[in-house]
Amino acid sequence: QITLKESGPTLVKPTQTLTLTCTFSGFSLSTSGVGVGWIRQPPGKALEWLALIYWDDDKRYSPSLKSRLTITKDTSKNQVVLTMTNMDPVDTATYYCSHTNIRGVLLYWGQGTLVTVSS
Amino acid sequence: QSVLTQPPSVSGAPGQRVTISCTGSSSNIGAGYDVHWYQQLPGTAPKLLIYGNTNRPSGVPDRFSGSKSGTSASLAISGLQAEDEADYYCQSYDSSLSGSVFGGGTKLTVL
Numbered sequence: 762q763i764t765l766k767e768s769g770p771t772l773v774k775p776t777q778t779l780t781l782t783c784t785f786s787g788f789s790l791s792t793s794g795v796g797v798g799w800i801r802q803p804p805g806k807a808l809e810w811l812a813l814i815y816w817d818d819d820k821r822y823s824p825s826l827k828s829r830l831t832i833t834k835d836t837s838k839n840q841v842v843l844t845m846t847n848m849d850p851v852d853t854a855t856y857y858c859s860h861t862n863i864r865g866v867l868l869y870w871g872q873g874t875l876v877t878v879s880s
Numbered sequence: 881q882s883v884l885t886q887p888p889s890v891s892g893a894p895g896q897r898v899t900i901s902c903t904g905s906s907s908n909i910g911a912g913y914d915v916h917w918y919q920q921l922p923g924t925a926p927k928l929l930i931y932g933n934t935n936r937p938s939g940v941p942d943r944f945s946g947s948k949s950g951t952s953a954s955l956a957i958s959g960l961q962a963e964d965e966a967d968y969y970c971q972s973y974d975s976s977l978s979g980s981v982f983g984g985g986t987k988l989t990v991l
Binding site: 798800807808809810813821822823824857864865866867868870871872873 | 977
């Protein structure tokens with residue numbers, strides 16, 4: 762059974778750096794074709810794809826956020842970490858991590874974690 | 881403004897059939913990249929509904945079907961049920977952005 766769970770702060774101040782951790786089970790990020798992605802959703806708005814990392818450490822970022830994002834993996838801990846710098850109130854959203862593959866299918870999702878950016 | 885365009889809302893009576901369109905361009909759907917569809921019930925994480933344009937994951941009723949033609953894709957839901965009331969999102973890959981893109985989402989209301 763594949764599960765994913767996001768963890769991190771629920772409240773960050775403007776200009777701070779957000780660090781989110783996705784802890785997963787039921788699959789390995791060392792398996793060929795497997796990846797973990799991050800997606801966010803501002804309250805009442807649409808899904809926005811942020812970044813993903815593949816088993817071979819190939820990393821992809823949303824062009825509009827690329828300068829602020831870093832995605833890394835720790836295969837031994839079954840974790841993927843996303844950092845986003847210079848947080849702004851418009852970054853307030855529910856952040857999801859998801860199991861993906863080379864076809865881009867997001868089959869398994871975490872429950873999401875709401876991050877609020879406010880002073 | 882989303883790269884993939886969906887109607888903001890659709891509605892239908894129980895038992896009816898509705899379709900949700902997803903319009904892209906030559907750098908995503910038109911380039912041959914797969915389209916995937918997700919259902920998001922209120923307050924929950926999205927759930928994969930259709931993958932690879934037309935395929936249903938195990939457990940998804942055959943009332944849900946997907947199609948793709950040219951630079952567009954569609955999700956059809958037949959035999960509408962009250963429990964289908966949700967937001968629906970399409971997703972594909974965009975070569976000019978080198979990453980995945982989502983549609984703006986469509987809210988389905990069952991009358």
